[in-house]
Amino acid sequence: MDKYICNYRTIGDISTTDSSFLPSVYDFYKNDIIMPKKSQDDMILLLGKEYGLNKVLYSELDRMTADSAISLINYNKPESIRNISTHDIWQLPQNLATSRFYKDFYERFVKIGDSPKII
Numbered sequence: 001m002d003k004y005i006c007n008y009r010t011i012g013d014i015s016t017t018d019s020s021f022l023p024s025v026y027d028f029y030k031n032d033i034i035m036p037k038k039s040q041d042d043m044i045l046l047l048g049k050e051y052g053l054n055k056v057l058y059s060e061l062d063r064m065t066a067d068s069a070i071s072l073i074n075y076n077k078p079e080s081i082r083n084i085s086t087h088d089i090w091q092l093p094q095n096l097a098t099s100r101f102y103k104d105f106y107e108r109f110v111k112i113g114d115s116p117k118i119i
Helices: 021-029 040-051 063-074 099-109
Strands: 003-005 008-010 054-056 089-091
Touching: none
Parallel strands: none
Antiparallel strands: 003 008, 054 089
């Protein structure tokens, strides 16, 4: 029987210790995988119009958001190609239109009193 958390299906009877775990997960979700119809630039424009997403400089970020940016940029990259200044950083402003995203973000990921921004 499928279980739902936050409107998403979760894996019911697939064992995480079984050697066929990844193929089983793929089979479970294969009909739910949706290929994007818009390019990255189109999505950024759409998010900019809808929610005020804007490009920011690394130097403009608060400490916690800057630390998140470094983690995202450096994720799974060799040290030789890590360079913050060559990456675009897009920040979701905190306002009435984005309040539901920030509420979820803080409930799930922010465990201390600071208030990082979604990037």
